[in-house]
Structures are given as C-alpha cells and as structure tokens.
Amino acid sequence: MLLGDPRPEARMAIPELERRMAAGDLSAQAELGARYGLGSEVKQDLPKAIGLLRAAADKGNADAQFFLASAYAAGQGVPQSDIQAFMLYEQAANQGHPGGSYMMANMIIYGRAGISPSWSGGMSHLWTAAAKGYPPAMLLLGAAYEDGNAGVVNPRAAAYWYRRYLNFIQDPRAIFNLRRMIVQGVVPYEPGDPGDPPDAPQTPDTVQKVKDASKP
Secondary structure, three states, X not given: OOOOOOOHHHHOOHHHHHHHHHOOOHHHHHHHHHHHHHOOOOOOOHHHHHHHHHHXXXXXXXXXXXXXXXXXXXXXXXXXXXHHHHHHHHHHHHOOOHHHHXXXXXXXXXXXXXXXXXXXXXXXXXXXXXXXXXXXXXXXHHHHHHHOOOOOOOXXXXXXXXXXXXXXXXXXXXXXXXXXXXXXOOOOOOOOOOOOOOOOOOOHHHHHHHHHHHOO
C-alpha cells in the first residue's frame, strides 16, 4: 500500500473486504487481490491474487488494472511482460488512475515495453499523476525540473514538487535535494522546510551595517 493512499479499501481489514467483494464491490476485490499477491495480512497466494485481479480488471476496475499491470511488470504470478503491463497501466490511466499515469510516464521515460526512452513523451503523464497527488510522481517531477529533464531547469518548480512530496513522505532524497538548493541560494527558505534557515549572505551593505552597529 502506498503511503498516503486515499482509497478507503486500503485501510479495510480482510473480513470487511471479503464482505464487500461478496456484495459485488470490485474495488474491494482488487484490494484483496493485491493483498494476496503481497502476502499482506494473509498468506501469499499468487494464483488467487491473479484470479481476483484479472476478474475485476476485465470488468473495468482501474485499481485491478493497475495491480495486474504491476504483476506483469514484475513477472509475479504471471509471465513478465512490459507490453501487457503498459497496456493495463494505460487502461487504468484512461480512467483517471494516477498510478497508471505515473507508471506510463516511467515506462516511456526509461524506455520499456519497446518504447524509445523519452522524457518529453512521458512528461504529460507525469504531470497528470503529480497533479492528482501521487507522491512518486511529485518526487520524479521535482527531480526533472531540478536536472532539466523537464525541458528546462526550473529550481522553483523543483522545490514546489519536493515540498508537496515531503507533505506525504519524509524521504531523505527529497530532503537532501531541497536543502541543497536552499543552502546554495537557488531557492529561498520557507517555513516548514527541512533544517534551519541558512545564514543571510554577507553583502557589503550588511557588513557595513554590522560595523556601524558595533560603534559606541
């Protein structure tokens, strides 16, 4: 389960999920499938996981499509296939699933499923996922703006996405990157940023003021 996952199913106990699945809730079925796949709160059972996910995915459930895509990407319970994974991620993304958009972006950016690596090709999907509050997309988008992979170096945009990401996860990577930009004076310190505010730069004007203040 992703930290900060807003889905109510992610916080339900197994008996509640089973009750809801029996009543026809496809989202509960997808969550159960994911837990059987991971062995979370239940004994891992990959055939059962894939069966639950495939049945819900075939009925159009975006969560199930996303989880089943992840199984294909990892080769867990099914033969590994980036092409199958990409197709399922795309189906989920087309229904507004931010994880599907993020994984499409990731596969395009890094060149999987027979796709030539392309940051420009993946940026729109990455933006969609980040704007919908998907934390991994925020981290990658921040790095893209910091490094220039977004098409332009934009420290303020990088800091914005790092800060949004840190609202979900206190990740040392984002803390280090944001703190480095602040210390280097690339972006201003804001309340709530990691670490203490850096010392004010010693310009000739401030040095003169200090000297004047020291006079009796």
